[in-house]
Amino acid sequence: MxxxxxxxxxxxxxTDWGTGAPVVLIHGWPLNSDMWEKQANYLAENGLRVxxxxxxxxxxxxxxxxxxxxDTLASDLNDLMEALDLRAATLIGFSMGGGxxxxxxxxxxxxxxxxxxxxxxxxxxxxxxxxxxxxxESKVFEDIEKNILKDRPAxxxxxxxxxxxxxxxxxxxxxxxxxxxxxxxxIGSLRATLQSAASWATTDFRQEMQAxxxxxxxxxxxxxxxxxxxxxxxxxxxxxxxxxxxxxNGEPHGLFLTAADRLNEELxxxxxxxxxxxxxxxELHVGNYATSARQx
Numbered sequence: 001m002x003x004x005x006x007x008x009x010x011x012x013x014x015t016d017w018g019t020g021a022p023v024v025l026i027h028g029w030p031l032n033s034d035m036w037e038k039q040a041n042y043l044a045e046n047g048l049r050v051x052x053x054x055x056x057x058x059x060x061x062x063x064x065x066x067x068x069x070x071d072t073l074a075s076d077l078n079d080l081m082e083a084l085d086l087r088a089a090t091l092i093g094f095s096m097g098g099g100x101x102x103x104x105x106x107x108x109x110x111x112x113x114x115x116x117x118x119x120x121x122x123x124x125x126x127x128x129x130x131x132x133x134x135x136x137e138s139k140v141f142e143d144i145e146k147n148i149l150k151d152r153p154a155x156x157x158x159x160x161x162x163x164x165x166x167x168x169x170x171x172x173x174x175x176x177x178x179x180x181x182x183x184x185x186x187i188g189s190l191r192a193t194l195q196s197a198a199s200w201a202t203t204d205f206r207q208e209m210q211a212x213x214x215x216x217x218x219x220x221x222x223x224x225x226x227x228x229x230x231x232x233x234x235x236x237x238x239x240x241x242x243x244x245x246x247x248x249n250g251e252p253h254g255l256f257l258t259a260a261d262r263l264n265e266e267l268x269x270x271x272x273x274x275x276x277x278x279x280x281x282x283e284l285h286v287g288n289y290a291t292s293a294r295q296x
Contacts (some may be wrong), residue, residue, distance in 0.1 A: 006056075008077045009148045010067065013060035014053035014080065018044030020277045023113075025052045027076070028095030028120070029200060030156065030185040030193050035094070039256060042264040044104040047277030053080055055097075057192025059184070068195035070203050074103035078173030090271045092117040094256060095227060096200040099123055106208035109136050116212075117267065119219045120227055120253050123205040123236050129268050132204075134231060141201040145194060152193070165252025173260045181254075183222040216243040217270045219263065221251030 003011045008121040015033065023043055025036045034050035044050045056076060057068060067073070077100055081089065081175040091113055128135035144257025146154040160166075164173045185193070211250040218240070219272065220233030227233075229247065237245035245267060251259045271277075 004080060006076050010031050010064050011062040012053055012076060013055060014051060017050045020047045020049050020050055022049045022051060022268055022270060024088040024089055024091050025099050026093040026097030028097055029196050030188050030213060032184050032187060034184060038050055038260040039264055043268060046257045046268055058188035063189040063192060065191060068192060070099050070103040071200055074107050077104045077185045078108045087112055088114040090115045093121055094119045096122055099200055099205060102209055104204045105212050110214050113214060115158060115215045117217045118236060120224055120255060122227055122232060124205050124209055127202050135234040136231060144197055148193060153186060156182040164254040165223055185262045187279060212240055213242050216240050218243055218245045223249045223250050223262050225251045226253035
């Protein structure tokens with residue numbers, strides 16, 4: 001399995017699929033890069049080079065004690081970009097991963113990046129404070145920490161239901177997907193889970209976002225009960241000078257699965273500008289299925 005060593009000697013697991021323009025997928029909390037399987041497979045099949053990695057403390061990456069602040073996490077992303085010498089890349093961040101993109105661009109610059117996508121992302125600032133009255137009350141985050149410490153598997157299973165908007169009457173995903181999501185969360189260390197939650201809940205990205213002038217697509221579900229559209233995506237669209245907001249009506253936080261086909265097509269269109277990627281195989285694509293033209 002491929003690993004890279006970061007500047008503080010942490011081993012980070014990553015995958016590198018396909019050829020063509022590079023795309024880096026940054027996963028959300030408390031999952032790992034496996035969450036991207038539908039997007040990574042689709043984008044690589046359609047002629048792009050797709051890199052996914054597990055955030056430190058999660059998945060197959062090293063479980064460090066410290067380093068779950070956004071400065072360190074952005075440094076890890078920079079180490080990946082430099083180690084693979086990625087240029088004109090598109091960065092795609094889901095939920096917590098959107099914060100890594102903002103901090104990386106503001107700290108390390110835009111030289112290696114052409115575009116960015118924020119999906120159900122936490123910026124600009126979730127926590128309710130005196131100068132951020134529209135944010136989420138601190139008790140919500142305190143309860144998350146308390147419930148993780150009390151019974152982490154039970155919390156993760158309950159969190160997954162809200163995450164995917166699954167109810168008794170609305171089966172947006174299967175019970176097996178809930179189990180899969182819970183298992184991904186349990187692979188991460190308890191320390192990483194708690195420390196990362198504190199970072200995405202309390203980090204203020206508002207000022208640095210206003211200086212980012214590269215093209216950004218913001219994608220958010222209108223029924224996101226985990227990171228509400230009004231608190232995050234809609235506000236990010238107002239702060240980022242060169243952004244467009246794409247609202248997915250009725251979709252929950254985990255729209256990477258509940259609206260996978262629509263998301264995949266929108267990502268490909270945004271990355272390529274509607275052009276055929278140079279690394280794309282000679283295949284006829286219908287929906288999510290590919291058939292070799294030589295077999296027709």
